[in-house]
Amino acid sequence: MAGSITSLGIGSGIDIESIVNQLVAVERRPIQLLETRQAELDIQISALGLIQESVSKFQTGISDLKLSSGFRSFSVTSSDDQILTAEAGEGAIPISSDIEVLTLAQKNKLASSAFASDESVVGNGQLNITVGTNSFSISIDDNNNTLEGIRNAINDNLDNTGVSASIITADDGSHLVLTSEESGTANELTVAVTGDSDGNDTDAAGLSILVFDRDTGGNGNGNGNGNGNNGGGPILNLQEIDIAQDATLRVDGFDVTRSSNEISDVIQGVTLSLKEIGTASLSVSEDRSVGKSAIEETVTAYNDLIISLNTQRESTLQGESLLLGIETRVRRAISNRFNVPGSNFQYLFDIGITFDRDGILSLDSDKFDQAIEDDFNGVVQLFTDPENGFAQAIDSILSSYVDTGGLIQARTDGLSESRSQIDDDIERIENRVALTEQRLRRQYAALDGLVGQLNATSNFLTQQLANLPTNTLINSRR
Template identity: 30%
Template sequence: MSDLSLGGLATGMDTQSIINQLVQLEQRPIYNYQQEISELEKTKDAWRDINSRLDKLENKTTDLKLSATYNSKNANSSNEDVVVATASNSSIEANYDITVRSTAKAQRIFGSKLADNYTASVDDTITINGTNIAISSSDTLNDISNKINDSEAGVKASIVDNRLVLEASKTGVDNALKDTTDTGGPTISDNNGILEDLGVLNASGEIVNEPQQASDAEIEINGISGIISSNNEFSDSVEGLTFNIDPEAVVDSNATISVVKDTDKATKAVQAFVDQYNSVMSFIDTKNSYDSGTKESGILQGDGTAMRLQMRLREVVNSKIKDTGDYQTLNSIGIEIDRDGVMSLDSTKLTEALENTPEEVTNLFQAESDVNGYDGMAVKMDSSLDQILQSNTGLIPRRMDFFDARIDTLNEDIENIQRRVDMTRERYVEQFSAMEEAISEMQSQQSWMMSQLSSMGGSSVTGMM
């Protein structure tokens, strides 16, 4: 009977509409729960965004804890066509006069001009720097060049004007190819004379054409001579400095490298922190706002957790960091917060502080109580953010877990109510179906009785006539 629905055939009533209206009353809690879930999802999205912004703020805070942020050095060259340099944090602020005595070059040799249709006359093996390269009697000059390059034997092969050109892959005397005249034996040879055929070696195994000999780079630093490198880079001459000579530098040309403190790196790191701090606070303000004109409020309006979070962050950046010295607060080095809570940086003031007392300014950010007797702002902020963001135990993860648990509970409640609603609907369908059947049966009986009465009345009239 539960599947039977006469749909008002007997009564003329829209029983399906009546049932829907009756059931809708029992479904009202579901609509309320769905609305609450929707609000919870929006709140979760807001907290998820806050979490992402705070995570970025933590990264910016970490940069402020690093000594490398404040100890960075720049190496400036008076003539970059002669020499440039890079300085590590360990380098000393000083000037270095560089004079170039020679630049490092790679050896280059070439062979004889050959016919356009040249092919090797015999099978042979070329040995370069201990690497064997098999040559076939049918190989063209291009084939030979490709085989040398594919072998990675420490030379680069090319063809110019039908001549085989070989150039050492690395600069410096130690990387040059040696022939039979060199001490220690040749590093380029063959078995059956292919290199003589190509005009690279003569019959005695000597290099024929060497337009560019290998050379080491040599420089003087502050009058100290004899400083040599097989390439144009000098990384071991001065602690924390690497000099790079221009390969085209003129012999006896000179330049001065000046190593100075790089305050720009620290300034950029602080500005990045300021920008991200404002991003966090501005977003929370937006979600916690109320528009009296439109009567609309942000999704976190009145959220105590959001307000406490802002208070904690403001307290870290506004509080006094230490009790002595010229710089005791962030404000003293150019980091200010206006009445609207917006942070700004006076980069000129920060730069001056870094140049005057770099260690004191650095400690304002990265000092630790067990070493310095107080915690710097970055250390405090990192600790606070860790308590906010840490998985499972952090403020925001716990908040997200609460939302998830509440949503799960609401969904379970919805399922339970929906089951009851379905059972109620089935009961109404059965009841209305039973009513329709009863009325239909009554109507059928009434129709039969009227038919009988009508039949009886007709017979009496006929008999009287």
């Protein structure tokens, strides 16, 4: 009878399943508390991420003020953009120049005669390609002796010193085109052949159809049979579409030669882009308003940081000393005296940057404009001095918090480690609860079976008594 019981409570009639579940729920209560703590840690980690973003944004604004370029910008105008354009960068100064572009720099470009297709066989041997003073060689055999194969062999060669190969399919057929990757006479192309399979390394047949040598007439006959041109004259089996050419110009009467049409070392801080031959005037002007805009953005970023710190300190990160440390150190640095050589200003309030009664930073526009007018370089030095300047001081403080391995990451890592420890604790408790549940089920299964047996015995005795004759019961009562 009892052996047929397979579910708790069937034998006894008691809701043992509910009892076990309630006892297990009590055992699991610490897990719920730990999961709640994990959720709190997740929120704190996210809050620290928001603080990191705010500090980083403030630091970005400060970084722009570490360089003098953050306080001035230069614009360049050309009287004729079709002849030349220009951009100003670090180190530029206001200047006007007259520029005459005499020649434009060109890349050297050579083209072969027409072939029936890019699969046409050219010939076997060794190609020797020189770019300026640098050379590399390519073996051409039956595996790569087509126009396409030679193109790929040139482009894929690891020793390629600065030439690209392409195929142009025109009305008369396919042409192999070689182009120097850089412009200027220093990148002039030379192509020679040795070991041409037709026995002649210089003629316009076989692989030597690609020879282009302005000076020596190539390497002569590769096997000494006397064929080809050994007279020392040029061998120009390729057509020179574009010659290698330097850019030449005259800047304020001074002659300048460069290998590129992009020239950044003639006028201080200015990059010239030559477009066409002709004359144009160039004017570089200075704009000092960018410094004010940069400072206004930095002031806003600081105030956003303080708002973020206060918001988190009043909610998610209550009691977090890290937040107070950021605000205290930055505020102290802003209020500090800066002994900067070459500047008449020692405090930020000297140029109009002050705190109000609520700790909000603001910029007095009129006072700042006056400081710029009185001593522009002094204002710049107050921020940019690499030893004692404001920007460097603040940047160092902020870096200690947001850099890899900084204080915010260290705190975040600590919280993450605590969260991982809770995972371990939960796993340990889950295992313990599972064992407890197994034990309870065994115990209550045994109890259920015992109660079932007792109930069965009771029912049996009741039935037996009920079946006794009435006289027997009466006599038994006497």
